[in-house]
Amino acid sequence: MRRSPILAAAAALAVACSTVYVATTASAAAACATAWSATATYVKDNVVSKGGNNYTAKWWTQGEDPALKSGQWDVWVNNGACGGVVTPSPSVSTSVPTSPSVSPTPSTSVPPITGGNLPKHALIGYLHASFANGSGYLRMADVPADWDIINLAFGEPTTATSGDIRFSLCPATECPGVESEAEFLAAIRAKRAAGKKVLLSIGGANGQVQLTTTAARDRFVSSVSAIIDKYGLDGVDIDFEGHSLSLNTGDTDFKNPTTPVIVNLISAVRSLKARYGAGFVLTMAPETFFVQLGYQYYGSGPWGGQDPRAGSYLPVIHALRNDITVLHVQDYNSGSIMGLDNQYHSMGGADFHIAMTDMLLAGFPVAGNTANVFPGLREDQIAFGAPSSVSAGNGYVAPPGVQQAVTCLVKGTNCGGYTVRSGTNPNFRGLMTWSINWDKFYGWEFRNSHEPFLNALG
Numbered sequence: 001m002r003r004s005p006i007l008a009a010a011a012a013l014a015v016a017c018s019t020v021y022v023a024t025t026a027s028a029a030a031a032c033a034t035a036w037s038a039t040a041t042y043v044k045d046n047v048v049s050k051g052g053n054n055y056t057a058k059w060w061t062q063g064e065d066p067a068l069k070s071g072q073w074d075v076w077v078n079n080g081a082c083g084g085v086v087t088p089s090p091s092v093s094t095s096v097p098t099s100p101s102v103s104p105t106p107s108t109s110v111p112p113i114t115g116g117n118l119p120k121h122a123l124i125g126y127l128h129a130s131f132a133n134g135s136g137y138l139r140m141a142d143v144p145a146d147w148d149i150i151n152l153a154f155g156e157p158t159t160a161t162s163g164d165i166r167f168s169l170c171p172a173t174e175c176p177g178v179e180s181e182a183e184f185l186a187a188i189r190a191k192r193a194a195g196k197k198v199l200l201s202i203g204g205a206n207g208q209v210q211l212t213t214t215a216a217r218d219r220f221v222s223s224v225s226a227i228i229d230k231y232g233l234d235g236v237d238i239d240f241e242g243h244s245l246s247l248n249t250g251d252t253d254f255k256n257p258t259t260p261v262i263v264n265l266i267s268a269v270r271s272l273k274a275r276y277g278a279g280f281v282l283t284m285a286p287e288t289f290f291v292q293l294g295y296q297y298y299g300s301g302p303w304g305g306q307d308p309r310a311g312s313y314l315p316v317i318h319a320l321r322n323d324i325t326v327l328h329v330q331d332y333n334s335g336s337i338m339g340l341d342n343q344y345h346s347m348g349g350a351d352f353h354i355a356m357t358d359m360l361l362a363g364f365p366v367a368g369n370t371a372n373v374f375p376g377l378r379e380d381q382i383a384f385g386a387p388s389s390v391s392a393g394n395g396y397v398a399p400p401g402v403q404q405a406v407t408c409l410v411k412g413t414n415c416g417g418y419t420v421r422s423g424t425n426p427n428f429r430g431l432m433t434w435s436i437n438w439d440k441f442y443g444w445e446f447r448n449s450h451e452p453f454l455n456a457l458g
Contacts (some may be wrong), residue, residue: 032082041270047079054079058256062274064322075319117195122148122429122456123447124283124328124383125436126201129184130154130170134391135437137175140187143436144444146451149197149283149326150436151237155227156207160243163209163216163268165202167231179346188232197281200227201237206217209244211264221265221271228276234283235325236272238316240265245290245312247299248269254298254366257315266319273323283326285385285432288311288334292359294374296338298367314366314374321377328383328432331356332395340364340421347395353405354418357384361409361422379425385432388439388446399449402431410457430454 036048042057046065049055055066055076066076127143128135129152143150155167172178181189188198202224203209211217219438224236248259257263273280294311317327331353336344339355340362363376387393387401398404408415412424431450433439439446 006242035106036066037059038065039228041274046120049082052081052083054082062270089347117326118197118429119148120408120427120455121457122383122431123153123454124149124326124430124432125388125439125446126151126153126432126434128153128170128435128437130156130168131176132170133437135435135441137177138326138437138440139177140184140191141179143187143191144447145196145249147195147196147436148430149199149281149282150191151199151201151239151285152231152233153201153435154204154207154239155200155202155224155236156204157209160208160209161212162214163211163213163218163220163223165209165220165227167200167227185231192232192234192317197234197259198231199235199237199281199283200233201239201241201285202225202233203241205241208242210261211268212260214264217264217268220268221275224268224272225275228272234279235276235283236269237283237285238265238269239285240313241287243309245316246308248308249300249355251299252367252428253372254294254311254318255372257319262312262315266316269316269320269323280323281325282320282323283328284313284317284324285328285330286317287330288337288356290314291317291329292337292339294357294366295340295359295364296367303329309367315412317377318374321375321381324377324381326383326429326432327360327377327381328385328429329356329384330393330434332385332387332393332434334395339418341418347397349397350401350404350408351418352395353386353397353402354408354415354420357382357405357409358418358420358422361425376422378427379422380427382425383429383432385434386446387433388433389442391441392434392438399445399453403453406431406453406457426458 023095030048033047033054036050041062046057047054050067055070055078058075058077061075065073068079070076123146124148127138127150147316155165158166160163169184170178170183191198211220245261251257251259261327269282290309290311290313294314297306299308299309299312300306300311332347334347336346337356339345340359345355363374365373387396390396404414407413408420409425410428412420433446
């Protein structure tokens with residue numbers, strides 16, 4: 001997000017305790033597998049029983065009742081009635097990855113994670129906490145109260161494949177005016193006490209994260225937990241860019257991913273959710289290349305020659321759709337992308353925001369396969385990302401254009417030439433921007449324009 005990582009590629013295409021998993025299988029067609037447990041962790045092809053039926057997991061899952069979650073787009077497949085001997089299974093551990101430096105529960109010196117309680121239409125922004133650029137440093141205490149979610153940029157790995165995420169404040173030599181860590185912690189507590197959400201944003205343009213092994217997955221969970229606990233945060237923002245996510249050859253079904261970096265990321269985030277509970281706040285900021293481009297291309301596809309990163313966020317979003325608080329795709333630094341009208345849409349106006357966001361609300365067939373549809377998310381889970389200024393990223397749209405897009409999505413009016421497939425979305429969550437620092441540099445145009453506008457939507 002800090003820089004434009006894949007504009008050229010998108011344009012070209014447009015034209016340490018580890019989680020113990022349950023391994024159960026049915027010993028005979030009519031035998032009932034081990035009974036499903038709400039606290040156990042299951043992975044793809046694990047078989048459980050409930051209510052006289054066997055069910056097979058399609059992907060990583062925990063706490064999702066197979067009797068309730070076995071529809072077309074759900075995690076479980078209903079294998080039909082079972083009976084007879086119950087298949088034995090290994091003992092189940094529901095532990096989540098920890099490290100010796102991580103307390104099993106957040107410190108009592110910081111407010112507990114409560115989640116939820118976001119305004120109906122939220123203002124979301126990134127704070128340059130660990131680095132400096134031309135926008136200048138902004139102390140946490142000086143972030144205006146209008147920002148409902150503050151994403152701390154960035155937590156980055158020690159190496160691309162280590163899974164070991166680190167975060168520290170920008171050093172004083174690089175960021176004049178930086179607060180002390182004690183002041184930073186106090187300001188976070190004050191923000192959270194005022195009902196704001198403060199998250200660790202992981203990745204960014206320079207922070208490539210590739211969880212290629214289960215060891216990296218477990219280290220990711222333990223190191224991210226340590227940061228959450230240390231700073232008293234509400235959750236995480238997944239901002240994987242560049243080459244963090246890509247699909248292996250043959251991994252063509254977003255509902256049943258097999259690529260390790262995809263499967264391990266899903267597992268890691270679900271472990272964090274299990275550790276912190278229902279209040280854990282999860283946001284994501286993928287680029288259009290990794291999401292909406294999946295309408296045309298998914299990974300290398302059956303045709304060959306495509307970029308294996310195309311659409312690679314889709315399996316992550318789909319698997320975590322019940323856990324995502326807000327998905328705010330970066331509608332900037334993007335090539336032209338085909339929308340649901342089968343027309344190419346380009347950055348720079350309301351049309352791009354409308355078309356790209358409508359895809360997430362309405363859903364779409366992946367790689368043109370009408371038998372493999374990515375279902376739309378709830379409207380309260382969706383926002384869109386826009387640069388706060390001309391210096392913040394390619395694709396800046398002045399406030400009237402951004403507000404035209406929101407009005408179209410929320411009320412179905414003033415949509416220009418695009419026909420919205422998702423209908424009206426009165427609970428559309430709001431706006432994300434890169435970044436709070438750049439907004440301050442340009443006199444708070446984004447905040448001063450959009451906060452009262454969002455409040456007036458009702």
